[in-house]
Amino acid sequence: MRIEWSDEFDHWFAKLEQRVDAGDILAGKAYNYIAAAFDLLRRLSQAPDIENGTAQLKPVRQSRR
16 A cells, blocks of 8 residues: 655654654654554555454544534
8 A cells, every 4th residue: 555644744754753863762662653554554455444443453533522
């Protein structure tokens, strides 16, 4: 699966990478978690089904606020 993201996310992710390079341990944990999620998404043969989550991917819905 191909992953696309917004410019805003790209900017945030670049800043996270800078923090990781600077030695921020918490940023490193977040980066590793995000990298694992991207790896899982890349290995999918089709888009995840919004109605049926898996053990790794749960549907996310907007709150009613």
